[in-house]
Amino acid sequence: MIAGIIGGTGQMGRFFAGVFQTAGWETVVSGRRTELTNRDVAEMADLVLVSVPIRATAEVIREIAPLLSEDQVFCDLTSLKVEPVRAMLASRAEVIGLHPMFGPGVASLRGQTIVATPARCSQETLDTLLSVFREQGAEITISTPEDHDRMMAVIQGLTHFVTLAKAEAIRRTGTDIAESLHFTSPIYRIEMGLVGRILAQDAGLYGAILQMNPAVPEVLARFEEAVLALREIVESGDADRFQEFFAANAAHYASYLVSATEETDDLINHVVSGR
Amino acid sequence: MIAGIIGGTGQMGRFFAGVFQTAGWETVVSGRRTELTNRDVAEMADLVLVSVPIRATAEVIREIAPLLSEDQVFCDLTSLKVEPVRAMLASRAEVIGLHPMFGPGVASLRGQTIVATPARCSQETLDTLLSVFREQGAEITISTPEDHDRMMAVIQGLTHFVTLAKAEAIRRTGTDIAESLHFTSPIYRIEMGLVGRILAQDAGLYGAILQMNPAVPEVLARFEEAVLALREIVESGDADRFQEFFAANAAHYASYLVSATEETDDLINHVVSGR
Known part of the structure; x- marks a missing residue:
């Protein structure tokens, strides 16, 4: 089997080339400075994996989609799934969107999560691909492109937004x-x-994760509401109203509090013991 | 030497009673169900340590301040320092505010930080007290009550505020x-x-950390500004403006980025290896 990685000279592309080589696949790679073109790779590979920046993905997919046959598998690695999967479905290939929930700096797939959004493929094709990742220790979550993007608006969008807004606020305080x-x-x-x-x-x-996911604005609107509501409660000085706000959330997250405390106790011990 | 812990039957009071016992001090304790009263403890102890909830601290300090002589040391353990230290200075005792930057669930002082705000004391008294903590592995940061409270408006106030607002936002999205x-x-x-x-x-x-620290409203105002500014940039879809916002913060935090990445790489490896 041949895995063809488009954008395969980037960090993520090289990481996944290594994953397929470990699984015994041959790999061919195209990038800005390779002799092989994207077209060459699209014609040679059994599985074509697009690993380019999010903003370039749709264009690259549109370039190679017409070259693929129904005997090939077409995948991408971007952090959004609705738009890339829709673009890949314009080909005749089997289509499986992938989102690795980690950066290319990790040592291996062990303990890492990959979200897969199979869009048009046989079970056998899906199993073959996912077994490559599972055998190297990855956990796979199966989703649809739509559910994936909605979830990522919270998991990545809100998380990154809050971290960046906090950085900006601390900068503005002059701390x-x-x-x-x-x-x-x-x-x-x-x-x-x-x-x-x-x-x-x-x-x-x-920027792409925040600006290109259509589910993000809705989540940011909820966050802004939450900030305004909580700020008003804090500044009212009313201890009972703070208690009610806190209790409503403690109740909502009730089933998660024990494991969250255990996990963060472990993290904190790890931080403290390293000092 | 006798350490008298007022509120000494609570979790934090018991923890610090253990710290002084480990250092070879005698300890006496008062609490809601003890035979000894706060007054008894204030009269017996060389060092009187108030360990009660923030909202009760000023009242307890006012109760015992008139009983203390200039041969005694007066300390508290709350997360705010301006108001408790001002209240303790009404006594004739030496005064040292303390803020342990950890909860009572830790195994020991090793690797933990205690902020001390000496307000009226001899160097010898301060050294004697801090050596108790240092010899059990604590790191001591010396500050003034005012600087402490301004810093805590960011370190605790903003951090807790953002975490609670995020909880509320995720709840509102229905995730x-x-x-x-x-x-x-x-x-x-x-x-x-x-x-x-x-x-x-x-x-x-x-609630007390957020509602009773007079420096918190200013920090929350900066955070709300940051949220509104970043949300507008995200929703404009303008990649250049996002890049500028990001670059301004990357430059501000430049000296910290390498160690932050190393520390969080280590954390992430710890999380991943535990799965």
Whole structure:
């Protein structure tokens, strides 16, 4: 079997080339500086995997879709699924959207999650592909492109938005970060680590996740409402109203509180023991 | 030396009683169900440590302040320092505010931070007290009550506010948390763990930290501005404007990005390896 990776010279492309090689597949790769073109790869490979930045994905898919036959499998790796899957369905190939929930810096697939949105494929094709990932330790979540994008508006969109807004707010207060870390609780250290981590990465990826997912504006509207409501309660000074707000959320998340506490106890012990 | 802990039957009071006992001090304790009263403890102890909920602290301090002499040391453990320290200074005792940056569930002081705000004391008294904590592994940050409270408006106030607003927003979107965790990236898992963790705890503590710190409203105003500004940029769809917003923050946090990435790589590996 041959896996053809378009954008295969980028970090994520190289990572997945390694995954298929580990599984015993041959790989062919195209990128900006390769001799092979996207067209060459599309013609040679049994499975064509598009691994280019989100904003370039639809164009690359449209370029190669007409070249693929029904004996081939067409996949992408972007953080959104509705639009890329729709574009891939214009081909005659079997279509499976993929979203690896990790960056290319991980050591292996062990313990990592990949979301798969099979759109047009046989069970056998799906099993063959997913077994490559599962045998290297990945957990697979099956979804539809629509459910995936709605969930990512919360999991990625809201999470990244909040982290960036927090960075901006702290900057606007004029707080010295290095000084603040001398006052740190382990939780603040973790939270600030997540702020620094995102800002060390590629703005283009985060911008695309926030600006291109049609489910994001709705989630941000809910967040802004929540901020306004909670700020008003805090500034009212009314302890009972704060208690009610808190209790409503404690009840909503009730089934999750024990495992969340155990997991974060473990994280905090890990942070503290490393100091 | 005798440490007298007022509110010493609560979790934090018991923890600090253990700390002083480990250091070879005698301890006496008062609480709602003890035979000894707060007055008894204030009269017996060389060091009087108030360990009661924030909202009760000023009243308890006012009750015992008149009983203390200049040969005694007066401390509290609350998350705010301006008001409790001002109240303690009404006594004749030496005064040192303390803020342990951890909860009573920790195994020991090792790797934990305590902020101390010495307000009226000799260097010898301060050294004697802090050596108790340092010898058990704590890191001490010295501050003033005013600087402490301004810093805590960011470190605790903003952090808790954002976590609670995120919980409320996710609740308002109707997202199923258990389902969302099947789509999880390690970072979302950490962030949701911090949401669940706070909601498993005492609303009164978080309400007091947010509602009683006079520096909090200013920080929340900056956060609301940041949310409105970033939301507008996201919804404009303008990739360049997003890039500018991101780059301004990446530049502000530049000196922190490498260590933040290393620390969170380590956290993520820890989360992933535990799955």
